[in-house]
Amino acid sequence: MKVLKPDRKLDLRGEVCPYPVIYTLKELDKMKSGEILEVITDHLPATENVPAAVKKKGHEVLELSKISVGTFRILVKKR
Amino acid sequence: MQNTILKLYKKAFQQAWPAWLGGILLGLLNVLEFAFKKPWGITTSESRWTGWFLYALDVQIDKAPQWLYYQQYKTLINPPLLDSGTLIDMGIIAGALISALLAYDFKLRVPAKKSRLAQGFIGGVLMGYGARLAMGCNIGGFFSAIPQLAFNGWVFFIGLLIGGYIGAKLVVKL
Numbered sequence: 001m002k003v004l005k006p007d008r009k010l011d012l013r014g015e016v017c018p019y020p021v022i023y024t025l026k027e028l029d030k031m032k033s034g035e036i037l038e039v040i041t042d043h044l045p046a047t048e049n050v051p052a053a054v055k056k057k058g059h060e061v062l063e064l065s066k067i068s069v070g071t072f073r074i075l076v077k078k079r
Numbered sequence: 080m081q082n083t084i085l086k087l088y089k090k091a092f093q094q095a096w097p098a099w100l101g102g103i104l105l106g107l108l109n110v111l112e113f114a115f116k117k118p119w120g121i122t123t124s125e126s127r128w129t130g131w132f133l134y135a136l137d138v139q140i141d142k143a144p145q146w147l148y149y150q151q152y153k154t155l156i157n158p159p160l161l162d163s164g165t166l167i168d169m170g171i172i173a174g175a176l177i178s179a180l181l182a183y184d185f186k187l188r189v190p191a192k193k194s195r196l197a198q199g200f201i202g203g204v205l206m207g208y209g210a211r212l213a214m215g216c217n218i219g220g221f222f223s224a225i226p227q228l229a230f231n232g233w234v235f236f237i238g239l240l241i242g243g244y245i246g247a248k249l250v251v252k253l
Contacts (some may be wrong), residue, residue, distance in 0.1 A: 014190035022251055042188050048095065070179075070186035 004062060006038035007031065013042045013071065020046035021053045024076070028059060031078045036062065039074040047072050052075055092181040109223060116163055118227065120219030121171075122210040123152060124164025130154035148211075198253055213238070 010027050012020050020041050027037055039050060051061045054076050063075040109119045130140050132151040140146040141155050148157075159165055179185040190196065210216040213235055215224065223241065224232030 011191075014188050014195075015192075016190075018247075018250060023248075042186055044095075044184055066183075070184040 001066070002035060007035040009038045009040070011040045012046070013040060014076060016043050017045055017049065020050050022054070024050050024074075025057065026078065028054065028078050033078055035078050037076045037078065039076065040067070040071065041074065042071045044072075046072070047074070049073055063065060092178070093183070105222075106226070109191070112167075113223075118223035119167070119218070120164060120215060122170060122207070122216045123219065124162055124168055125207070126211055127152060127154045127162060127165070128159070131159055194253070195225060209242075 008027060008031060010023060012023055014066060015023070020039070020043055024037070024039050031037060040055040041047070041050065047064060051064060051074060058079040060079070061074065062077050063073065065073050067073045127149070129174050130146075131154065133146070133149075134140050134155065138146070140149040151186075176185070206216070210220070213220045214231075215221070215235070217239070220235045221232055224235065
């Protein structure tokens, strides 16, 4: 299995809606095409609305996984 | 067999239920509450908490004319633990805790940005004030009012749209 190495990391633990979506999109704006962003969140609704928002902008969600109790990792590849 | 049970557990307790299923269940439960006593509400009882707190501090909320609000809302008619609205409010918190524990999602979350705490506090004050001004929150003034064809529910809805628009513009700047 290929291990994906993120180019940038965003630790959004403790942030609730709408901030996970806002910060994720802002960070993607600063990145180059093809780069990978890792988002760490412990806000359950963000595991639905962050992937939905980045897909809507045409980016690719590479991974959505639970890394510990109530904490999730989302990997996004910039369009 | 073990696999099937594990799959069912995951589906029932770990994954989010579809919104339509939650909506149907909430609607049915509200009909049940209406049949037993009155439609679902949250903040009328929460405002009674303030009344009981003042009463415990020896404030004459049952007699003094400046506390007419608490007399109109029959604050002292039941002790706190026999107030049905208070029991429902506590049940919601207990149910949410159980569901988070079953999903392995229970965690103490602290925002890194300390201004979020002030934001939450100010938002809470505005919500409490608004809910009393409108004689109900999203639940009592909207979710429970519209199925009863109460006109105030639709007026509330228009206010909700305007307030939601202003809030959404404001919150991205904070």
